[in-house]
Amino acid sequence: DAKTTQPPSMDCAEGRAANLPCNHSTISGNEYVYWYRQIHSQGPQYIIHGLKNNETNEMASLIITEDRKSSTLILPHATLRDTAVYYCIVRVAYSSGTYKYIFGTGTRLKVLA
Amino acid sequence: GAGVSQSPSNKVTEKGKDVELRCDPISGHTALYWYRQRLGQGLEFLIYFQGNSAPDKSGLPSDRFSAERTGESVSTLTIQRTQQEDSAVYLCASSEGTRSRYEQYFGPGTRLTVT
Numbered sequence: 684d685a686k687t688t689q690p691p692s693m694d695c696a697e698g699r700a701a702n703l704p705c706n707h708s709t710i711s712g713n714e715y716v717y718w719y720r721q722i723h724s725q726g727p728q729y730i731i732h733g734l735k736n737n738e739t740n741e742m743a744s745l746i747i748t749e750d751r752k753s754s755t756l757i758l759p760h761a762t763l764r765d766t767a768v769y770y771c772i773v774r775v776a777y778s779s780g781t782y783k784y785i786f787g788t789g790t791r792l793k794v795l796a
Numbered sequence: 797g798a799g800v801s802q803s804p805s806n807k808v809t810e811k812g813k814d815v816e817l818r819c820d821p822i823s824g825h826t827a828l829y830w831y832r833q834r835l836g837q838g839l840e841f842l843i844y845f846q847g848n849s850a851p852d853k854s855g856l857p858s859d860r861f862s863a864e865r866t867g868e869s870v871s872t873l874t875i876q877r878t879q880q881e882d883s884a885v886y887l888c889a890s891s892e893g894t895r896s897r898y899e900q901y902f903g904p905g906t907r908l909t910v911t
Contacts, residue, residue: 715896726800726887726902727839734896770838774896781852782894784829786838 687771687787694793695765701758703790705771708752716747717772717784718756720765727770730756761794768792798822800903802888808909809878817873817906821890828871829889829900830863839887845871846894857882878910 688706695701707716715734719727731738731745733754738745744757758765768789776782801820809815821828830842842855845865856862860878865871875882885907889900 719900726889726904727900728902729899732896732899777852779852783841783844783852783855784839785841786831788838 686785687773689769689771689787689790691788692791692793694795695758695761697763697794697796698760701756701761701765701792701794703756703758703769703771703792704753705756705787706753707771707773710751710773711775712751713776715774716745716751716754717774718743718745718769719772720767720769721789722767730769732774761792763794763796766792766794800888800890800901802886802903802906804906805904806907806909808911811880811910812877814874814876815878815908817875817886817908819871819873819888819890819903821869821871821888822901823869825890825892825901826868827891827894827898827900828865829891830871830873831887831889832857833885833887833905835884842873844894875908878908880910883908883910 717732718730721727731743733745747754768791770789771787773785803818828845831839833839843850843863847868848865860876863873885905887905889902891898891900
């Protein structure tokens with residue numbers, strides 16, 4: 684199964700871009716990368732996902748390297764409310780048609796005033 | 797509209813007892829997921845349902861764990877003969893379908909403490 688590796692923690696100044704890296708060097712060609720975040724004591728919240736191409740939505744951008752072995756989540760203008768644990772996740776699909784989501788250990792992002 | 801709800805929010809049980817955790821997904825969501833999150837750790841994928849069917853049960857930690865879903869709605873996760881290592885937050889999520897484009901909506905979780 685593909686696994687993800689993330690730095691345990693990062694700080695970012697309020698108003699600056701937060702760039703959160705994720706390594707998924709064993710990812711297979713049909714496995715999607717997802718990002719969720721978890722604010723203390725709440726359930727995780729979806730941010731963005733992608734397969735090969737870079738993606739952007741109202742929350743963030745996802746940059747996936749050409750070899751798909753790593754990706755970066757970008758929060759363009761971090762606010763204090765973005766302080767959370769950010770999880771990089773791979774959706775592993777099996778030939779049986781089943782699948783599972785493999786969560787990384789997460790990066791604890793602290794946005795500083 | 798209503799989000800995913802889980803009950804109870806907290807459960808303290810003695811070692812060896814059975815517990816049932818309940819998840820009410822968003823109405824109309826055909827896919828439902830269960831995860832376990834131990835203190836300070838990431839989420840561990842346990843099982844998913846497409847409709848009332850669970851195609852792959854290999855993620856359940858042991859044969860003491862079982863899950864079912866009825867009416868393409870409520871799901872229960874049952875842990876028999878609980879052990880202290882079962883202590884964790886159990887999270888449920890639902891999505892419109894199982895295709896990759898569907899995001900999961902998570903409930904608040906059930907915090908299980910086995911004493």
